Each structure stands twice: as structure tokens, then as C-alpha cells.
Amino acid sequence: MKKRTWFVGITASAALLMAACEAESGEEGSSGETDSINIAGIFEQSGPVAAYGTSELNGVQLAVEEINEAGGVNGLEFDLTDYDTQSEETEAAQLATRAASEGAHVLVGPATSGAAMAAAPSATAASVPLVSPSATADQVTVGEDGEVTPFVFRTSFKDSFQGVALANFAANELGAETAVILGDNSSDYGVGLAEAFTGEFSGEIVATENFTAGDTDFSAVLTSLTNQDFDVLFIPGYYEEAGLIIRQAREMGIDQPILGPDGFGNAQLVELAGAENVTDVYYSAHYTSEGDNPDVADFISAFEEKYGSEPDMFAALAYDTVYLIADAVEDLDEVTPEGIRDALREVEDFEGVTGTFSFDDFHNPVKSAIVVELDNGEEVNFTEVQPE
CATH class of the missing domain: 3.40.50.2300 (Response regulator)
Incomplete structure (x- = not known):
């Protein structure tokens, strides 16, 4: 798994200059300058399928914590805001719009196919990428015309x-x-x-x-x-x-x-x-705790230490999703939703705890079951x- 040390790659003088610029502007610049990578976790934390969403939010939180403790990505830490869809598709759509309006660079979730498809038009209208860890319905990443939905991805097979x-x-x-x-x-x-x-x-x-x-x-x-x-x-x-x-x-x-x-x-x-x-x-x-992959063992150990229970495959998919986004952001000169979208399209041979994959032309990972x-x-x- 590409768990790099996301260490701040800036000199002291450059950091001071950046801080001075931020203090002068007082807010994110129109050019897309930002002091964090804003992730919106949109999950089913309550309601009938809360077990999926809660597990995935746990996976996201663990990955964000690890990456930030290691120095972030190119000097930027992840800033996670979570939203509860209450297992309602209408709520998922509304929350995607809200998260985008509140400055999210990328949306992670929802967990279920219906909710992800409900949220997809909102993400697309706002031009903010949505990456569902586990929405498996074939039509999640395509529109009614059969064409790929430009801002929607998934990390699960279909x-x-x-x-x-x-x-x-x-x-x-x-x-x-x-x-x-x-x-x-x-x-x-x-x-x-x-x-x-x-x-x-x-x-x-x-x-x-x-x-x-x-x-x-x-x-x-x-x-x-x-x-x-x-x-x-x-x-x-x-x-x-x-x-x-x-x-x-x-x-x-x-x-x-x-x-x-x-x-x-x-x-x-x-x-x-x-x-x-x-x-x-x-x-x-999508994942098994069996086998001899040391990255899987490390993930299980970290998850158990944080939450006191063994992770399921939904936690693993969500954990991989955050590291996938980190890999995409690492190559960007400027963090913007469109930049993250473009970088995700180019993913090749990403190594995660749920397997190694590249995206096909329809934003589906090519991976084993x-x-x-x-x-x-x-x-x-x-x-x-x-x-x-």
C-alpha cells in the first residue's frame, strides 16, 4: 500500500511567506489556495443501514488521522467534516449540495448505491468529486445516456x-x-x-x-x-x-x-x-483479514487500537479511499475539486488493503473479488x- 510519509515539503522561508500571505488575505484565495484539504464524509450514520455508514466513517477517520500525524500531503492536512444521511436518499442529495457549498474539495460516501446515485447529481452540479467506497450498482458512475459521470468514482467493484x-x-x-x-x-x-x-x-x-x-x-x-x-x-x-x-x-x-x-x-x-x-x-x-499482506495486518492493528474491534470490509474500503485521494492530491500544484477529479482519473496500480487497482474509463476500479x-x-x- 502506498502509505507514504506525507511530510511537509516546504522550506522554512517558504512556509513563513505562505503564512504571511494567508494572514494578509484572511481567506482562501480566488486562485484556489487553501490551507487544508477539505473532505466531506457523507455516510449513513443512523437509520436502517447505519452499520455500513458508521463502519466507513471509522475507516475514513483512521486514515485522516494517520495521514495528518505523518505531516499531511504536501504540507496540507485533511480537514474532515462528517454528515449523517440518516439512510435517506433525499438527505444524501441535500447533504452533497451543502458540503460542496461549505467548501469541500471532495466528497467520500455515501455507502449504499441508492444514496450515492441520489448524491451524484448534486456533486456533479457543484463540480466536486464524489468517491463512494461501496456503492456497487452498475449505474452509479454513468448517466442515463450511458456516458461516464465526470465527477463520480467508486473504490468497490460493481x-x-x-x-x-x-x-x-x-x-x-x-x-x-x-x-x-x-x-x-x-x-x-x-x-x-x-x-x-x-x-x-x-x-x-x-x-x-x-x-x-x-x-x-x-x-x-x-x-x-x-x-x-x-x-x-x-x-x-x-x-x-x-x-x-x-x-x-x-x-x-x-x-x-x-x-x-x-x-x-x-x-x-x-x-x-x-x-x-x-x-x-x-x-x-472486497477484502479479507486472512493472508500475509503486512499492510492489512497494520491496518487491522491500528483500527483495533482506535475502535476496539476488528474492521470489516466497508471500513477497509473507506480507509483505502482516503489514501487514494491523498495519492491524487500529492501530484497537484493547487488543490481544487477539478484538480482532484482529474488526478483520480489517472490513477494506476494504487495499492490498498483491499487490493491493487487502476480505474477504467467509467471510474470503476479494476480489481478482484x-x-x-x-x-x-x-x-x-x-x-x-x-x-x-
Whole structure:
């Protein structure tokens, strides 16, 4: 990982001259001069998907703290202001506009696809780059015309990739010839994943059922599935419903392997399902704590020291996002939103705790996915899936 020592690269006389100029002007100059790099963390800190947003804000705060303690970037420290979307898409859009008006050079977040897509027009209108750590819906970085949205980026892979990866994993690793899909039809996330899986799976989809975000009783649909002959159950959705589905499915005797997307990647999934029910469960992930990467070990150690718990993949994605922005800013003569946007476009071989990647023409990182196996709620194995 490119965790450089962001040391002040200015001579003492230059620093004094800069300070004098700032004192004379009293504010940021029209040329874009600034004494800090202003990051707005726009996350779901409360509401139904707060576990994602809170985790990502923690990752952002840790990275900002590390970079500032090491001297900042070219003598400039990160100044982080966080905003709570309350898991509301309308709020995300309004906060993106507000953060830009309050001087943000770059927006980090939101965590979920719907919120990121709601915030994207606001960021674009303000000409301020938005980088979502985990918005995976394919359309996040493109407009209705199919063209790339110039100010929107992400550091996670997209749904079509993870849907394909899971379909191939089901067929090739689990030997599945038949599958059932029980998906969230109330979100672009769930719908997109279901479509990607269906389009790639080499076997037969014997049933497709749906639920809506906020549902808690899945007994009727699960009872209907007990009469189906299938090899794997795919649940494209978030942990809130997936955890309850897993619990209810296992309690009803549905013991086939269960597949899920990155929305499974939170400790609350196991809490909702009960650890004893989370066996033969697999999900696509952006990161694993396993392996021998020393940067991952350092990140985990620092996160545990600061927060008292092990980081999940959402914290890791957000942590990488800040270091990505630091790398982009390092090469700028002047820190402006447009300059950061242009620098992000040129990213190549960025090394983070979630992998090494470059951006494609649509501002998506070209990176591998990891399919994690859970046994009694614990990670016991993982398989890396490379992009085509």
C-alpha cells in the first residue's frame, strides 16, 4: 500500500511567506489556495443501514488521522467534516449540495448505491468529486445516456461483476446445477445483482422470489421453497433482511448452501441469523483479514487500537479511499475539486488493503473479488475471483 510519509515539503522561508500571505488575505484565495484539504464524509450514520455508514466513517477517520500525524500531503492536512444521511436518499442529495457549498474539495460516501446515485447529481452540479467506497450498482458512475459521470468514482467493484462471480462460484466451486433467488426488489442493488446472477448462471433458476426492504417475516416464501428441489439459495440484499432470512431458512430445515453479495459483510448479519445458522454461507467481499499482506495486518492493528474491534470490509474500503485521494492530491500544484477529479482519473496500480487497482474509463476500479466462506459465523476460507 502506498502509505507514504506525507511530510511537509516546504522550506522554512517558504512556509513563513505562505503564512504571511494567508494572514494578509484572511481567506482562501480566488486562485484556489487553501490551507487544508477539505473532505466531506457523507455516510449513513443512523437509520436502517447505519452499520455500513458508521463502519466507513471509522475507516475514513483512521486514515485522516494517520495521514495528518505523518505531516499531511504536501504540507496540507485533511480537514474532515462528517454528515449523517440518516439512510435517506433525499438527505444524501441535500447533504452533497451543502458540503460542496461549505467548501469541500471532495466528497467520500455515501455507502449504499441508492444514496450515492441520489448524491451524484448534486456533486456533479457543484463540480466536486464524489468517491463512494461501496456503492456497487452498475449505474452509479454513468448517466442515463450511458456516458461516464465526470465527477463520480467508486473504490468497490460493481454489481455485475460480483453477480457473475457468485454465479460462477456456485457452478464451479459448489457444483450447483439449480438455484433459487430470493432478492430485494425494492433496491437497484438487489435487482441488479439478481439480473447479473441470472444472466451468468450455467444451471437452471428454478424459482425467483422477492422481498422488500424492512420485511421481517419470510415464513411464507421460505415454506414455498421447501417444496423446491434446488442446490443453492442466492439472496441479493443487505444484512438486515438477509440475516433474518438465514435464521428462518435454517430453522425450517433449508440446509442448502446460501450465497450473498457484499451486503452480507457486516457482523450484524451473524447477530441477526445466529452464529449456529451461519454455516455453508458464502458472500462476495472486497477484502479479507486472512493472508500475509503486512499492510492489512497494520491496518487491522491500528483500527483495533482506535475502535476496539476488528474492521470489516466497508471500513477497509473507506480507509483505502482516503489514501487514494491523498495519492491524487500529492501530484497537484493547487488543490481544487477539478484538480482532484482529474488526478483520480489517472490513477494506476494504487495499492490498498483491499487490493491493487487502476480505474477504467467509467471510474470503476479494476480489481478482484473475494468469495468468503462462513462456518458458525466465522470466516474459514476464501476464494479470489479475478476480473475478466
